[in-house]
Amino acid sequence: MGKHARKLTEKELHDLAVLREEGFFLDVEPKLLDVSGGAIVVLCGDGDQALDQMKYIERVCRPRPHLHAINGGPLLMNRKCPDPAGREKGNMLFEEIRESRELKEIDTVVLIAHVPCGKADAWGLDVITIVDWIVGVKDEIKDEINHGLRVRCKLHVDWTGAEEDKRTYFLSGKKWREFRRMQLVRPQ
Numbered sequence: 001m002g003k004h005a006r007k008l009t010e011k012e013l014h015d016l017a018v019l020r021e022e023g024f025f026l027d028v029e030p031k032l033l034d035v036s037g038g039a040i041v042v043l044c045g046d047g048d049q050a051l052d053q054m055k056y057i058e059r060v061c062r063p064r065p066h067l068h069a070i071n072g073g074p075l076l077m078n079r080k081c082p083d084p085a086g087r088e089k090g091n092m093l094f095e096e097i098r099e100s101r102e103l104k105e106i107d108t109v110v111l112i113a114h115v116p117c118g119k120a121d122a123w124g125l126d127v128i129t130i131v132d133w134i135v136g137v138k139d140e141i142k143d144e145i146n147h148g149l150r151v152r153c154k155l156h157v158d159w160t161g162a163e164e165d166k167r168t169y170f171l172s173g174k175k176w177r178e179f180r181r182m183q184l185v186r187p188q
């Protein structure tokens with residue numbers, strides 16, 4: 001039968017609800033991304049979530065989704081990744097994006113993180129940290145590869161385990177960075 005995706009905890013459901021209320025992730029794309037030239041997609045290929053993620057990719061990243069599916073997906077690319085083997089795979093993903101860009105002349109990158117994720121669990125990452133890491137990766141890609149690249153962050157959520165309760169959200173990097181700055185100046 002295999003090991004299936006676990007259910008989200010009460011704490012995770014609460015954190016996600018707060019993030020959603022505060023507008024850090026949106027049910028609909030703020031403006032339709034022009035991906036007519038293609039989209040380099042980095043995701044965790046989780047077998048319990050892949051079909052739903054593919055439906056999203058088919059809708060939002062058509063007609064040329066260029067896929068890089070690997071356990072942990074874009075989280076591997078964050079420099080804070082505690083696992084040396086993970087960081088090595090992350091470096092490989094930076095190379096893969098560079099190569100895909102050259103091979104296919106695609107200037108848009110779509111990063112899809114997801115919860116619950118087995119790799120995030122293995123590294124002890126909570127929902128807030130996952131969001132923080134993926135926004136960090138967006139900045140790192142722009143710094144390391146090219147400032148002209150467009151990078152979009154997404155969060156796929158399996159709310160209950162039922163196929164109809166799975167959603168992929170647009171993650172606002174701008175809003176998240178503002179929030180982090182406010183946190184930094186907030187008195188302890």
Ligand SMILES: [Zn+2]
Pocket residue numbers: 044045046071072073114116117118119120
């Ligand atoms: Zn995963």
